[in-house]
Amino acid sequence: MEFPSYLGTMPMHAITEIYGESGLRERYRLEIERFGPHDRERLAAALALAAELHREDRRVREPYLNHLLRVAIRIMHHYDVSDVDVIAAAVLHDAVEDHPDELAALGEAAGTGTEDALAVLAERFGERTARLVAAVTNPVYDPSFDRYEQYREHVRESLEREPWARVIKVSDFTDNGVGVIHTTGPKVERSATKYRPMVPVLRELVARPDTPLSRLVKQHIFRQLDLAEERFAAILDGR
Incomplete structure (x- = not known):
């Protein structure tokens, strides 16, 4: 899909309505371009994991991933946050709450439950990202x-x-x-x-x-x- 040159400044609700998930993914890509290669790789990996875990989830009229993308994009664009740990946690903020067993099964111990799920996030994205996800997990x-x-x-x-x-x-x-x-x-x-x-x-x-x-x-x-x-x-x- 071809996106307009001004996608980086469009309101997120407009991107959602016009371009859907693909538009939000492109906006996320544009936002993380300012980071170095290693950080971009981490943030792309966070999105890939979120997309896999929430692949069948819906949020009323849209894929649940749209919500996660908007939360992360807002933090980068409107809150001027460049802390990669925080942005990764934003993308993954519902992963443990919604899919603890599926996430935990990805670890070396192939466990279940919240603690094992958080251990997988710590292993892949660092202790701080896992701690932030834990703080917003109900x-x-x-x-x-x-x-x-x-x-x-x-x-x-x-x-x-x-x-x-x-x-x-x-x-x-x-x-x-x-x-x-x-x-x-x-x-x-x-x-x-x-x-x-x-x-x-x-x-x-x-x-x-x-x-x-x-x-x-x-x-x-x-x-x-x-x-x-x-x-x-x-x-x-x-x-």
Whole structure:
């Protein structure tokens, strides 16, 4: 497929709608061109592994890989992050949560479960990338308590310890929250209910001095959080 010369500046939702996964893959390739050969190879390997693990996953109207690509591209382009460990973790942020056994089976021990899956990521991409993925991986929830409240408590605790994981989570949240208007069916209300209480939590975490983003990037994120809140309100307050 032929892509326009301005693909590198197109909004991601426009790339998604017009060019789909192939367009997002090309945009990712353009973003990682600024890195050296070794780092490009690592980031290409992260995408290849994510694509294999999520090959049959769907996100409403699109391949799940589109979400992972947007999260990583946003971190590079809009957050001005050039830390390869963080970008690799962004691409792989749902790998352990969604496919722990399949990922674990790729290791030398051919194990199962979360710990073995994280060990495979550490082996392939380094301990720091694995640690960041662990920080944004949801635990198994206790069915006797509210699932959304457990989710919010986990996010607060894990992001408290890992400033760089906040960067991944806020990009993930932006794709889910601001992007809620690109969702259809019952998932729209479920997503708004789940994510709306996270807006003030993420705002406070992003504002902290140890969150490793520039002042201008933080201001951009705050505007995105405001937009997400407006969309959640339109969905939930009119019920």
